[in-house]
Amino acid sequence: MNPVLEPLSTIDEIELQARLGTWEFIAGEERGRISHGLSRLLGVAPGTIPSLAEVLAWIVPADRERTAQELSQAFATGGAYRTEFRLRRPDTGIVITLQATGSVTTPADGRPRLRGVLQDISELRQREDLYRTLVGAMAEGAVVQDAQDRILETNHSVERILGLTANQLRGLDSFDPRWQAIREDGSPFQAGEHPSIVTLRTGKPCSDVIMGVCKPDGTRSWVSINSRPVGALPDGLPEQVVVTLSDITARFEAERRLQQHQALLEATISNVPMPIWSMGEDWIYRVENAAAITQFGDLRGMHFEEHAVPAALKDRWRDNNRRALAGEHVVDRQEWTEQGRIHCTVDLLAPVRIDGRIGSIVGIHLDLSEQAQARHDLAQANAGLEQRVAERTADLAAAYAELESFSYSVSHDLRAPLRAIDGFSQAVLEDHGALLPADGREMLQRVRSAAQRMGTLIDGLLRLSKVTRSELRSARIDISHLAREKLDALAALAPGRDVDVEIEAGITLTGDPDLWRVAVDNLLDNAWKYTSRKPRAQIRIHRAESDGRAGFTVADDGAGFDMRYAERLFSAFQRLHHPDQFSGHGIGLATVKRIVQRHRGTITAEASPERGARFTILL
Amino acid sequence: MNFDAPILLVEDNPDDVVLTLRALAKNHIPNPIHTAGDGQQALEWLSERGTPDRPFPALMLLDLKMPVLDGLETLARIRARPATALLRVIMLTTSAEERDLVASYRRGVSSYIRKPVDFEKFVHAIGAVGLYWLATNQPPVQGAVA
Numbered sequence: 001m002n003p004v005l006e007p008l009s010t011i012d013e014i015e016l017q018a019r020l021g022t023w024e025f026i027a028g029e030e031r032g033r034i035s036h037g038l039s040r041l042l043g044v045a046p047g048t049i050p051s052l053a054e055v056l057a058w059i060v061p062a063d064r065e066r067t068a069q070e071l072s073q074a075f076a077t078g079g080a081y082r083t084e085f086r087l088r089r090p091d092t093g094i095v096i097t098l099q100a101t102g103s104v105t106t107p108a109d110g111r112p113r114l115r116g117v118l119q120d121i122s123e124l125r126q127r128e129d130l131y132r133t134l135v136g137a138m139a140e141g142a143v144v145q146d147a148q149d150r151i152l153e154t155n156h157s158v159e160r161i162l163g164l165t166a167n168q169l170r171g172l173d174s175f176d177p178r179w180q181a182i183r184e185d186g187s188p189f190q191a192g193e194h195p196s197i198v199t200l201r202t203g204k205p206c207s208d209v210i211m212g213v214c215k216p217d218g219t220r221s222w223v224s225i226n227s228r229p230v231g232a233l234p235d236g237l238p239e240q241v242v243v244t245l246s247d248i249t250a251r252f253e254a255e256r257r258l259q260q261h262q263a264l265l266e267a268t269i270s271n272v273p274m275p276i277w278s279m280g281e282d283w284i285y286r287v288e289n290a291a292a293i294t295q296f297g298d299l300r301g302m303h304f305e306e307h308a309v310p311a312a313l314k315d316r317w318r319d320n321n322r323r324a325l326a327g328e329h330v331v332d333r334q335e336w337t338e339q340g341r342i343h344c345t346v347d348l349l350a351p352v353r354i355d356g357r358i359g360s361i362v363g364i365h366l367d368l369s370e371q372a373q374a375r376h377d378l379a380q381a382n383a384g385l386e387q388r389v390a391e392r393t394a395d396l397a398a399a400y401a402e403l404e405s406f407s408y409s410v411s412h413d414l415r416a417p418l419r420a421i422d423g424f425s426q427a428v429l430e431d432h433g434a435l436l437p438a439d440g441r442e443m444l445q446r447v448r449s450a451a452q453r454m455g456t457l458i459d460g461l462l463r464l465s466k467v468t469r470s471e472l473r474s475a476r477i478d479i480s481h482l483a484r485e486k487l488d489a490l491a492a493l494a495p496g497r498d499v500d501v502e503i504e505a506g507i508t509l510t511g512d513p514d515l516w517r518v519a520v521d522n523l524l525d526n527a528w529k530y531t532s533r534k535p536r537a538q539i540r541i542h543r544a545e546s547d548g549r550a551g552f553t554v555a556d557d558g559a560g561f562d563m564r565y566a567e568r569l570f571s572a573f574q575r576l577h578h579p580d581q582f583s584g585h586g587i588g589l590a591t592v593k594r595i596v597q598r599h600r601g602t603i604t605a606e607a608s609p610e611r612g613a614r615f616t617i618l619l
Numbered sequence: 620m621n622f623d624a625p626i627l628l629v630e631d632n633p634d635d636v637v638l639t640l641r642a643l644a645k646n647h648i649p650n651p652i653h654t655a656g657d658g659q660q661a662l663e664w665l666s667e668r669g670t671p672d673r674p675f676p677a678l679m680l681l682d683l684k685m686p687v688l689d690g691l692e693t694l695a696r697i698r699a700r701p702a703t704a705l706l707r708v709i710m711l712t713t714s715a716e717e718r719d720l721v722a723s724y725r726r727g728v729s730s731y732i733r734k735p736v737d738f739e740k741f742v743h744a745i746g747a748v749g750l751y752w753l754a755t756n757q758p759p760v761q762g763a764v765a
Contacts, residue, residue, distance in 0.1 A: 408714075408716060412683075412684050412712075412713050412714055413684075413713075415713045415734075415736060416632055416634070416635065416713055417634075418736045419634070419635065419638065419713070419734060419735075419736050419738070419741070420632075420634035420635070420638065422736050422737060422738045423634070423637075423638040423641070423738040423741070424634070424637075424638070425738075426738040426739065427638075427641060427738075448737075448738075451736055452736050452737050454736075455735070455736030455737070456736075459715070462715070466717075
């Protein structure tokens with residue numbers, strides 16, 4: 001057998017097999033010559049020679065002008081050329097892709113001739129289009145990098161995954177610092193570790209390498225990378241490398257969240273001080289936290305029935321487990337007393353559903369004994385307290401009623417004899433005055449004024465007790481207005497007095513209107529009284545404020561008093577002046593103090609003898 | 620002018636009776652005065668009035684705190700009886716307690732006078748009462764009262 005293959009017998013046969021056509025144009029001639037193969041390619045009858053213009057007209061418009069230019073340039077420069085264009089066959093209308101190669105030669109006759117070969121590469125281009133479309137349609141990113149690791153081509157998905165356009169990507173390499181490439185554990189990729197570089201360096205593919213890369217917007221994409229070598233250089237290493245990228249950002253982040261969630265859950269369960277356990281539907285304990293192991297022992301892997309607990313408790317727990325496995329959320333509270341102490345436990349059981357099916361249950365055991373004991377102790381203390389409050393209230397009510405009836409009889413019975421003393425003294429003076437010597441009449445006058453003073457004292461005491469007893473009402477009170485009314489009344493009764501009165505407008509406070517009228521009246525009675533010896537006196541009422549509390553001051557420039565005795569000022573019957581100087585019964589300021597105290601306020605006095613007094617009330 | 624009909628003074632304290640009579644006299648009030656020692660006596664006396672020769676009193680001065688029947692209860696019974704429902708009743712008392720005032724007005728007292736310790740003030744108060752209730756005020760005709 002002859003091992004040598006016989007060559008194809010004719011050019012025509014070669015052209016047919018290789019889908020070739022040959023042609024020749026001589027400059028200045030309208031029509032050149034074409035081979036049979038070319039007639040077949042162009043779809044013209046054999047022997048028919050189309051003109052150059054006709055051929056150009058068949059070229060698709062998109063390629064026509066470029067092709068014409070390339071041809072005329074080849075004529076002009078006289079070199080070889082290589083181009084590609086699409087042509088619509090005049091017979092079938094089918095578009096084919098032709099690769100044209102040729103060269104211009106100038107023989108001895110001096111007429112340049114252009115000779116070339118056309119090859120129908122439609123099938124090749126169609127297959128290329130198919131792959132291009134395929135790669136373009138992939139959700140995975142695909143990158144072709146050259147032997148220097150530079151990016152040559154990318155598909156559309158790469159742009160999405162890496163956040164850069166194809167133009168921006170072209171020419172970049174895997175080292176580019178903008179990627180900030182990291183591994184799953186956050187450590188950076190070293191220069192030689194990128195899959196494309198490994199493949200270029202070793203010729204071996206890399207698979208499923210996970211990498212986090214930074215996008216221009218600052219977010220990170222997580223990709224799974226495969227790299228495959230393409231072609232071979234003389235040294236045997238790849239010419240190119242094809243890298244595919246799967247965007248696993250969503251999955252990766254979900255996994256990461258799940259891991260964090262898991263870690264949080266584990267940390268929580270192992271650190272809470274109350275026992276937590278879990279049991280499968282096979283009644284075998286699966287999980288126990290540290291607190292559960294401490295309290296119940298290590299039950300993990302043990303069947304419930306092997307767990308040694310008192311029978312009553314076991315039945316109860318068995319029932320709880322059964323209910324939880326049937327889908328119920330169980331809350332089992334037990335409270336009992338043992339050696340005088342209260343014990344309280346709560347078992348919480350919940351079914352754990354996966355895809356709607358209960359495969360296990362989880363339980364939490366709470367020991368609330370301390371709280372239960374505390375609640376019990378508190379309840380007892382409260383009961384005792386209520387009892388004591390009730391007793392005290394009863395005592396207080398009795399004392400109150402006694403005080404009430406005492407005041408009432410003081411009001412009635414103590415005054416009646418005084419009226420008789422005063423009345424009959426007056427009667428004696430009127431009816432028998434002529435019989436008495438002058439000093440006898442004066443003594444009877446003294447009897448009368450003593451009786452009247454005691455009447456005033458009783459009235460003052462009654463008012464003081466009323467201030468203490470009366471129920472408080474609450475209203476907005478215009479102190480400025482009350483002061484104005486009172487001072488007008490005082491001035492009307494003493495037309496001879498010259499008093500410079502100053503009242504700041506709009507002093508208001510909240511309280512009982514009747515009591516505050518009594519307080520203002522008493523304070524101004526005092527101011528009026530103790531300035532009575534001054535030819536020209538001053539009385540001033542102003543707003544007061546201190547530490548967020550508000551009130552008012554009443555100041556006069558009258559007799560004042562010695563601050564050493566200031567604390568006696570507000571007690572009943574305590575007087576700092578002699579009656580021959582200023583009359584009074586020593587109840588007014590005690591009454592004012594009671595009123596202020598009942599409104600939860602304070603009253604303070606500042607004074608010095610003959611330089612006036614100032615009373616400040618703050619609520 | 621209503622100076623013919625009597626004035627009924629209901630007062631248990633003899634000192635107060637004397638002083639009140641003295642105060643009325645000092646004000647030259649000419650009406651005859653009948654004194655009752657407590658509410659019970661006053662009601663008994665009133666039950667016999669209402670005839671032309673024994674008219675109802677022109678004015679009744681009633682103490683509050685008395686034995687047997689006190690002023691408030693007496694007032695209530697007077698107001699409850701149609702024949703005496705319109706009588707002019709003045710509370711004349713020592714008490715300035717708000718509850719006594721309220722209770723008196725609730726039972727339909729005509730005036731409430733607090734007896735001051737100072738006798739001269741008391742004389743003045745009685746004078747004002749006499750002037751107002753006997754001279755100034757226009758009472759319903761006797762027939763209406765009966």
